[in-house]
Amino acid sequence: MENTNKSNNPLTILLASPRGFCAGVDRAVEIVKKSIKKFGTPVYVRHEIVHNKHVVKELEKIGTIFVGELDEIKDKTRPVIFSAHGVSKEVVKNAQLQNLTFIDATCPLVSKVHREAEMLNKQGYHIYLIGHENHPEVIGTMGQLDDGSIDLIQTKKDVYNIVLPNNEQKFAYITQTTLSVDDTAEIIKEIKTKIPNIKGPIKEDICYATTNRQNVVKAIAKKCDLFLVIGSENSSNSQRLVEVAKKSGCTNSFLMHENADLPIDKILTCKQLGLSSGASAPEILVENVIVQINKVRGTKVEEISTVEENVSFKLPRDLQ
Structure with a gap:
């Protein structure tokens, strides 16, 4: 049955800017890619490099092996990367005791x-x-x-x-x-x-990225009757964006994690939909959600920007 909403009642999507990858996440992902280019495969990463399943899967495809702890590394001659979240001094000491080559991708x-x-x-x-x-x-x-x-x-x-x-x-x-x-x-x-x-x-x-993403969500959420935040369930900054949207006036705010179903019933009836993504969510996931929404209802996308970000962090010297 054809969806009449698609042609007669386009949905306005208020797209938050800034959204998605921050400079620390960009740097961490680039560290993994540059390490593979320099050292070959496999390269190990302790814990998820950033909290996003899509990013982890894409890096696995090019030769990254993710482990929970250093003891799980089977080939001690291969380099290991510490995630963007940072590690304790005990982890660094253990890496040194095991003579591991390690690269620190901790966000500056x-x-x-x-x-x-x-x-x-x-x-x-x-x-x-x-x-x-x-x-x-x-x-x-x-x-x-x-x-x-x-x-x-x-x-x-x-x-x-x-x-x-x-x-x-x-x-x-x-x-x-x-x-x-x-x-x-x-x-x-x-x-x-x-x-x-x-x-x-x-x-x-x-951090600046957390603050900026929350500020634009505050500006948008009060105008919306549905708000979607794209990000993984274990992503703190993504979870906080959902909370901010709810507190800012949009009680129908949800985290669109990897296994979440699009709330089609709410999309068909809402007037304005807010859309953002956590600092570890790549832009392709935002684009995919808009495509999915378009399948059930025509859309008109308006990007709402509150600040322009131009922050970048240098890679470790060995990888520059």
Whole structure:
């Protein structure tokens, strides 16, 4: 049966810009490709290089083997790449003990947080890290220092439960780079109330790409009755975009991960659809979703831009 919506009632898609790959993801993916070009195949990667199944599968096709831990590497003569999320010092030490050739694809903005943690620790600060438990970036950041040097704060409730020592001690906070800007601001407000003299980062730790993508989603979501974010389920920044869209007025906001079905019933009835993608989602996935929507309903795409990004990060010297 022909869909009358397709010809008579085109759907306006408000396409967020910026969206998709950030400079850190671009760099990490390029590191894998350049490593294969330099060293041949296979090249190992510890954990997903970035949190996107499509990217992982495409890199597997050209000779990348993804492993959970270094012990799973069968051929110790082959290079291993550390993911964009960063690793603990223990992982680096293990790689050295096993005489592995390793290449660090940690996003420079995550490395910045690592250096902050080390500097604050040397200056005698006890550190609170605002972030999500078990996220690779958080594990890597906490793993820069000895156990007990950093406490994890996930919610405002965690702030209320902080028990301060009786002795005089200096306190500082740092954050994961892919958090909700607004939620993090609320936690920081609470932690400053609890510990008025707490030291914060000179420049905020939430990265430019996370902030920019959330800002454009805020601008669009209030105009939409359906919002789709393309990204993997384990992608923190993609999950945060869905939350931001909901808080900004579009309660019908969904993550379009690899196994998600297009919400066709909602697409057929909505007036304006917002569309964005997480910082680890390639543009081809956005294009594919628009093609799928076009199969059930005609579309008119309007790109909404709030800022132009021109950030890039250099590759490691050995791969330049």
